Amino acid sequence: MQNRLDSIFANFTNAHLRQNIGDLALAEPQIMSGKEIAFESKTLIGGMLRPLFSKEIQSGLIMISQVALPSDFPVRFPKARPVILEKSTQVFANPRLVAIFPENWKDGYCREYSLYFVNRFTLRTTAAIKDMEAQISGLPRLFQINIDDRPTFEILAAQWVTLHESFHATGKFPYSNNIRIKSSLYSSAIEELRVDLLSINWCNKNSYFHLAEYIFFERVLRYILDSSTENDCDGLSSRIALTYLFQNQHLKIVNDKIHLSKYATTSIIGLLIEIGNFEKMSSELNFREAARLFCQNYLKENIEPIIGILKKNRDQNMR
DSSP, X not given: OHHHHHHHHHHHHHHHHHTOHHHHHHHOHHHHTTOOEEETTEEEEEEEEOOTTOXXXXXXXXXXXXXXXXXTOOOOOTTEEEEEEEEEOGXXXXXXXOEEOGGXXXXXXXXXXXXXXXXXXXXXXXXXXXXXXXXXXXXXXXXXXXXXXXXXXXXXXXXXXXXXXXXXXXXXXXXXXXXXXXXXXXXXXXXXXXXXXXXXXXXXXXXXXXXXXXXXXXXXXXXXXXXXXXXXXXXXXXXXXXXXXXXXXXXXXXXXXXXXXXXXXHHTHHHHHHXXXXXXXXXXXXXXXXXXXXXXXXXXXXXXXXXXXXXXXXXXXXX
């Protein structure tokens, strides 16, 4: 089996280097026609695509293995598939690439669901915890997990993306049916915040408290490290959430550290109520402008000292 896998990946790499996709179609007709290829417990998916952070359409191939959600976790959403990225060609090399969405594929069968690479999520999350844990007081359940316990973090990531995608399909303006009005910087930030606050709320109500803190850490804190709060919807969503917590006294600076109240993961749901009211008052015609005004109202608050503390260790390590 290994020789066959090596041959397939070599064909993809060579075809890309020669920019001769015709040879690739001849060498690997099943994969290039969009068929799923199974190798024991692994799956190969290939085709033409333009993933995030790439400017052009290229041939690409990945080998993945499925991640099973815990049997007692009641949520399933077929359009979100958490997987382990086992092997890939160069087009997938960027470590920031943690997902492939249906719209990224030019050809191929993978159009009905998104693939989430939970092992890359785990590397990203654990690196952020190492950089930020010393600066934060709070989130005791999350920070007590052994940083080297990759299977636990991978399951948390799998549960998160399942909830995240399932809640995208809810609300007055479900995302898949309203991409046009939810694709601006401001409306995207509100949408990403909305679905993760719904996820946190679900976790609190169903006693998934470790997962609630994990999602809180990702949405409210981690994106600040890697995303601009000015031109990236994830970074902007984090800034809005931090501002809300600060304004409602569930986040304070104490001895040059961020102190989160023990109610932080429940009090943040007040922001979800605000977002729900915003959507109820909005229409398709004014949604994007209303979203801009909603976000800019939060941007008036100066929380640069908070962001500076959260980024302190990451900035020092990059010098």
